[in-house]
Amino acid sequence: MTMTSTSTAQQTTATAAATATATERTGARTESAAELIGGARDRIDALDDRIIGLVQERMAVSAVIQEARIGSGGRRVNLSREMEVLGHFRDALGKPGTALAMTLLELCRGRI
Ligand SMILES: O=C(O)C(=O)C[C@]1(C(=O)O)C=C[C@@H](O)C=C1
Numbered sequence: 001m002t003m004t005s006t007s008t009a010q011q012t013t014a015t016a017a018a019t020a021t022a023t024e025r026t027g028a029r030t031e032s033a034a035e036l037i038g039g040a041r042d043r044i045d046a047l048d049d050r051i052i053g054l055v056q057e058r059m060a061v062s063a064v065i066q067e068a069r070i071g072s073g074g075r076r077v078n079l080s081r082e083m084e085v086l087g088h089f090r091d092a093l094g095k096p097g098t099a100l101a102m103t104l105l106e107l108c109r110g111r112i
Contacts, residue, residue, distance in 0.1 A: 086102065
């Protein structure tokens with residue numbers, strides 16, 4: 001055997017190492033599944049960046065409303081409006097939607 005040739009045993013070992021790497025990276029047992037998962041994770045990361053940007057935009061708009069209300073002599077919190085927001089998310093996403101909306105409201109106006 002020359003120094004540059006690769007035995008079947010070495011190839012098998014290399015393939016096993018590649019599969020182990022895919023499993024370590026993604027939990028998948030095949031390289032093709034790991035590639036699909038890697039691409040989908042990139043899409044999720046991009047979606048999460050957009051969601052974070054939308055949450056930050058919502059916080060800024062909410063602050064404008066709260067400052068106008070407080071500046072006019074009113075209170076920061078408007079519970080009837082918060083019930084509408086909670087209902088909107090619950091109708092769209094069910095019970096976890098309510099929890100998500102509560103977290104959004106907490107981010108936008110702090111804890112009551
Ligand atoms: O819609 C309002 O009046 C707001 O002040 C915005 C907002 C919200 O972030 O959705 C924040 C605080 C209020 O308690 C209710 C709702």
